[in-house]
Amino acid sequence: MEQNARRASSPSIAKVRLNAAIRRSFYGVKPSSVDSFRFLRCTYSSMYQLKQGLAALLACAAFATGREISFSDLDARGSSSGTVDFTQLASKLSPSAHIYLPGSDGFNSLVARWSNLSMPVANVVVVPGTENDVVQTVKFANAKYLPFLTVNGVHGSITTLGQMTHGIEISMKQLNSIKIAQDGQTVTIGGGVMSKNVTDTLWAAGKQTVTGTCECVSYLGPALGGGHGWLQGHHGLVSDQFVSLRVVKADGSLATVDKSSDVFWAMKGAGHNFGIVTSVVSKIYDIQHRNYALQTIIFSGDKVESVYELANKLWLTEGTIPEDLNNWSYWFFDPTLDTKPVIAMYLIQEGVDVVDAAYTKPFNDLGPIVTTPTSGTYLDLAKWTGISLSDTPCQKTGNANPRFPIYLKSYNPTAQRKVYDLFAQATTNASTPFSGALFMFEGYSTQGVRAISDDATAFAYRSDNLLVAPLLTYTPNGKALEDQAFKLGNQMRQILYEGSGQTSLNTYVNYAYGDETPKAWYGADKWRQDRLLSLKKNYDPKGKFSFYAPIA
Numbered sequence: 001m002e003q004n005a006r007r008a009s010s011p012s013i014a015k016v017r018l019n020a021a022i023r024r025s026f027y028g029v030k031p032s033s034v035d036s037f038r039f040l041r042c043t044y045s046s047m048y049q050l051k052q053g054l055a056a057l058l059a060c061a062a063f064a065t066g067r068e069i070s071f072s073d074l075d076a077r078g079s080s081s082g083t084v085d086f087t088q089l090a091s092k093l094s095p096s097a098h099i100y101l102p103g104s105d106g107f108n109s110l111v112a113r114w115s116n117l118s119m120p121v122a123n124v125v126v127v128p129g130t131e132n133d134v135v136q137t138v139k140f141a142n143a144k145y146l147p148f149l150t151v152n153g154v155h156g157s158i159t160t161l162g163q164m165t166h167g168i169e170i171s172m173k174q175l176n177s178i179k180i181a182q183d184g185q186t187v188t189i190g191g192g193v194m195s196k197n198v199t200d201t202l203w204a205a206g207k208q209t210v211t212g213t214c215e216c217v218s219y220l221g222p223a224l225g226g227g228h229g230w231l232q233g234h235h236g237l238v239s240d241q242f243v244s245l246r247v248v249k250a251d252g253s254l255a256t257v258d259k260s261s262d263v264f265w266a267m268k269g270a271g272h273n274f275g276i277v278t279s280v281v282s283k284i285y286d287i288q289h290r291n292y293a294l295q296t297i298i299f300s301g302d303k304v305e306s307v308y309e310l311a312n313k314l315w316l317t318e319g320t321i322p323e324d325l326n327n328w329s330y331w332f333f334d335p336t337l338d339t340k341p342v343i344a345m346y347l348i349q350e351g352v353d354v355v356d357a358a359y360t361k362p363f364n365d366l367g368p369i370v371t372t373p374t375s376g377t378y379l380d381l382a383k384w385t386g387i388s389l390s391d392t393p394c395q396k397t398g399n400a401n402p403r404f405p406i407y408l409k410s411y412n413p414t415a416q417r418k419v420y421d422l423f424a425q426a427t428t429n430a431s432t433p434f435s436g437a438l439f440m441f442e443g444y445s446t447q448g449v450r451a452i453s454d455d456a457t458a459f460a461y462r463s464d465n466l467l468v469a470p471l472l473t474y475t476p477n478g479k480a481l482e483d484q485a486f487k488l489g490n491q492m493r494q495i496l497y498e499g500s501g502q503t504s505l506n507t508y509v510n511y512a513y514g515d516e517t518p519k520a521w522y523g524a525d526k527w528r529q530d531r532l533l534s535l536k537k538n539y540d541p542k543g544k545f546s547f548y549a550p551i552a
């Protein structure tokens, strides 16, 4: 298995860096004005509600005059960035834009993330109100030699994000419009829209499209890395729905990217590397099935081999995953269910109120601890799988949440046993920090994904069937614990890799830990790497978009 030398910085280091960055940002402020500056928030929209118009903008700018932020660090490209006066940027932004500085509630809430491992560090957060605000912010950052990072649903957890040690976070949250085309064939989705909002808006209009399954991840975050979702069996990945994108490029220029552009291919799988998407036009469909059924079948760990041998036989080695069925399983330790982690198999079928016996009976016959039917609609799927807005994965708990993903074609029951035993040991020993860990086996239906040719997009793993990853949630407590999680996660992944017989590590970039290589994120084929490198050289030669799984 290939791994590069990049290792995450520890949470404690990340925190120190954050504090240092915040302190640094105050160094250029006159001591007497620190407090007022601390709470400076150029909230132009609310001021405009008071109908003070330009005067408000000027007042905000005047308030900040002379209170400049000093960056003593070298920027990502090694040149000194000097002192930055953000009022210059403020004067170029629309009335609805916001600039949040360290110490403000807005800043604190926008830099908080789902995973506290190797977090990016920013000295300011800009919340554009318009597409042009994004353009102006990128141009400003470039003029000041400041790194910048697009921030959306803040569920990105790859440790390469920690390579951002200062600069501007550009929060997309205000670019949140969703507009269905009159012909009902496409929807225009703002660059900061969350998956749930896409689903709900389309649903109300009798439409649907492929989105990520979790309600609180953005629409575009998953999509730019390919994007898995419940409807991929019918229509392909989230990014397979792209018709065109509005993209702010590395130099701050704006482009419409569609099938006539060479970078369109790359936006569908490696898109984080190439620009800021301010909006996207995606294909939509009439709702095919409103009703869905779930069968949750919980097994004790002694059934590992039989459960996954059966899954292989039904769907992977002797059969194919039916288009109307998504099958996920989770392993987790719940002492109220068993003394060791349980296997929870979720069979999710569309268009029915009870999952077909043809799907459930073979599993029920294995002798589960409990088997439970549930019925509802497509809108219930996130809740059923524990990823709705009110569930833990949608909260910012302060935990570190590293995953160690691998794509597989089928299960190797021997490897499943070996990794289960390791997982059981790691989650149940008396002093374990990993009792809240979750092992995820995602078996989406694949017909729609495979219907598109393998080389059609930068997403490299259309012929794999399973997205598998341990999620080793823990409360950060220093470098030793971070190393322990890193070692354990890689040990688990290595067992599955060796059991797979694959010759290269296939990972999902959007679940990646960050120690993998570009070959693992984007495919080991030389032509893929060459094509991506060449596009990167043309579109982002200075690596402005290189904090998230950089191709180069």
Ligand SMILES: Cc1cc2nc3c(=O)[nH]c(=O)nc-3n(C[C@H](O)[C@H](O)[C@H](O)COP(=O)(O)OP(=O)(O)OC[C@H]3O[C@@H](n4cnc5c(N)ncnc54)[C@H](O)[C@@H]3O)c2cc1C
Pocket: 114, 149, 150, 151, 152, 153, 154, 155, 156, 157, 172, 191, 192, 211, 212, 213, 214, 216, 217, 218, 219, 220, 221, 222, 223, 224, 225, 226, 227, 228, 229, 271, 272, 275, 276, 277, 278, 387, 393, 394, 510, 511, 548
């Ligand atoms: C609980 C949970 C459930 C998940 N479910 C799924 C799922 O069902 N399907 C799936 O495919 N993935 C899923 N993921 C993985 C998900 O794709 C990644 O975590 C993704 O990075 C989240 O995007 P975000 O916008 O929420 O996070 P952010 O951290 O805000 O963004 C991640 C990165 O995406 C890029 N980015 C985001 N928006 C834009 C934009 N408008 N323009 C340019 N770049 C942008 C930036 O590089 C940014 O660093 C899940 C993750 C979690 C934690």
